[in-house]
Amino acid sequence: MAHTHMYTVDPALPEPGGHGLRLRAWDAGSDADAELWRRGHLDPDFRRWNTPLKLWTDLAGAREALRARARDAADGRSVTFRVTDESGTTLGEIGLGEISRQLKTARVGYWVLPEARGRGVATRALLLASRWACAELGLHRLELGHAVGHDASCRVAERSGYRAEGTLREAMFEAGRHDAFRDVHLHARLATDEEPTPPGAR
Structure with missing residues (x-):
């Protein structure tokens, strides 16, 4: 594919940064990265609102999941970033899928991650990733869906300039199940929308 390089996170390129954060590639060969990713996915709050097709519970599975994300990035299907602070401490993850x-x-x-919540990390990371997606990938419309009732995610979307567009009926799995569904709030932001001011900006 002629354009796959546009979607990969080249270590030689400057990492997306700003708002006190850096967006870096996960390292599937790193036990520390795999453990952080695993811990994020086993967190009860994550599992309440997200139902992966396969839930990896051990380090080997986490490494395989990170390798799969690297392959998807190389193919231009998705990009997944490890969100860190300026010192390199991992705070969470943000990704662009279905590109x-x-x-x-x-x-x-x-x-x-639980210890990083309440500091505007998700909002700042979403602002950063959204700007990067529009500038570097040339995307025009970014969609964000969260389970109805997930008020924290709704606030992140709104603070990041993702307007609420409606409710998608039974568009995601119920927590921990692949045989039952729940409604989703759809938000979206366009490249032409004004970028909001990040929380805590001076």
């Missing part, structure tokens, strides 16, 4: 170069769209998802 369509033809339609200039993608779906955004994120999670924050």
Whole structure:
């Protein structure tokens, strides 16, 4: 594919940074990265609102999941970032999935480790990733869906300039199940929308 390089996170390129954060590639060969990723996915709050197709519970599974994300990035299907502070401490993850170069769209998802919550990490990371997606990938429309009732995620979306557009009926799995569904609030932001001021900006 002629354009796959546009979606990969090249270590030689400057990492997206700003708002006190850096967006870095996960390292599937790092036990520390795999353990942090595993811990994020086993967190009860993550599991309440997200139901992965496969839940990895051990380090080997976490490493395989990170390798799969690297392959998806190389193929231009998605990009997944490890969110860190300026010192390199991992705070969570933000990713762009279902990237369509033809339609200039993608779906955004994120999670924050329990110890990093309450500091505007998700909002700042979403602002950073959104700007990067529009500037570097040339995307026009970014969509964000969260389970109805997930008020914290709704606030992150709104603070990041993702307008509420409606409710998608039974568009995601119920917690811990693949045989039952729940409604989703759809938010979206366009490249032409004004970028909000990040929380705590001076």
